Amino acid sequence: MTNAKKKLHTCLYCQNEIKGRSDKKFCDANCRSAYHNQTANNQEHYIRSINKQLRANRSALKKACPWGKATVRKDFLKQLGMDFKHITHTWKSAHRNLYFFC
Numbered sequence: 648m649t650n651a652k653k654k655l656h657t658c659l660y661c662q663n664e665i666k667g668r669s670d671k672k673f674c675d676a677n678c679r680s681a682y683h684n685q686t687a688n689n690q691e692h693y694i695r696s697i698n699k700q701l702r703a704n705r706s707a708l709k710k711a712c713p714w715g716k717a718t719v720r721k722d723f724l725k726q727l728g729m730d731f732k733h734i735t736h737t738w739k740s741a742h743r744n745l746y747f748f749c
């Protein structure tokens with residue numbers, strides 16, 4: 648065993664000792680989130696990931712409705728990669744139907 652493998656394995660965020668797999672970088676999901684949210688670079692990464700999902704949503708809508716307005720099952724859109732948590736705006740019709748936009 649090399650010296651590097653004997654080295655104490657610590658969390659990148661809180662510096663506590665990590666138990667479990669040797670390739671783990673954080674104690675738990677909370678430390679991972681806190682670490683990734685602490686730098687501007689990671690904020691950019693977060694924004695990019697949202698834009699990526701919005702593009703995926705637009706792509707799913709385009710595949711499901713290639714000729715524009717259509718009625719499509721929510722599950723079908725989810726299968727195509729649509730994530731309904733990532734939208735740009737909503738609109739409620741006079742008939743109280745709620746429309747989601749990307």
Ligand SMILES: [Zn+2]
Nearest residue numbers: 658661674678
């Ligand atoms: Zn930690």
